[in-house]
Amino acid sequence: MTRLFTALEIPAAVKTHLSLLKGGLPGARWIDPENYHLTLRFIGDIDGRMADEVADALDRVYRPPFGLxxxxxxxxxxxxAPHSLIARVEPTPALVDLQAEHERILQRIGLPAEGRRYVPHVTIARLRGTTSADxxxxxxxxxxFRVPRFDVDRFVLYSSRASVGGGPYLIEEAYPLAA
Structure with missing residues (x-):
């Protein structure tokens, strides 16, 4: 079984800004900067045949680059109980449309619908035992917190090992956005 999800990568300069937020919060397990990403669609644990089908289906996405x-x-x-600390992502029409297309594609090939409403974000820490007051x-x-707008010119298919979250993540496929 392979655990997969689609995501947007975070540029190095933005990772640096995010990493400077670390510290000062009891019970926070800070995500390593190399594992920052913006999830588009969590796929979950699937077999190799379905993983190949997912990778092939995503190759048909044709969207122009956009900024975030x-x-x-x-x-x-x-x-x-608070469980995750996040940086909010301004939901542009291009981002919302790309995420919705991933959802449609994955349902078409037989995966169940995502049950949660999509909230674009970058997780920066997992929380355990952290109070709401903290x-x-x-x-x-x-x-x-705010970082300058950055360009998105591709999305990726990541794999991860079954864990509490936070990586490490491996890029299985990268899909360029076309102008």
Whole structure:
């Protein structure tokens, strides 16, 4: 079984900005900068035949390059407990359309629909035992985070090992966006 997902890579300069946010939050397990990405569609654990079918189907995506901006920080919670610290991504029409196309393609080849609403973000830390008050203080100190717009000229198919999250991730295929 292979665990796959599609994503956009984060440029080195943006990774540097994100990595400077590390620290000062109890219970945070910070993601290594080489593992920062913007997930388009989590696929999950699939067999080799389906993995080949996914890779082939994604090769038919034809979209022009576009720009993205990371603006602001937030956290995801389960119930009352915060579990992930994220950088928000401004949802442009081009990003939303690309993500929706991935969803359609993967459903067409027989994968189940993603049950969660798509919220574009880059995970920067996983949280365990971190209180909502600690997160609120950290966000208040860092919440004005913004990086300059960057260009997106390809998406990738990543594989990962089954783990709690945060990598390491391996690029299985890269798909250029065409002008």
């Amino acid at each position: 901006t990371l603006s602001g920080l937030d956290c995801f919670s389960s119930g009352r 997160v609120a203080l950290w966000l208040a100190a860092h919440g004005d």
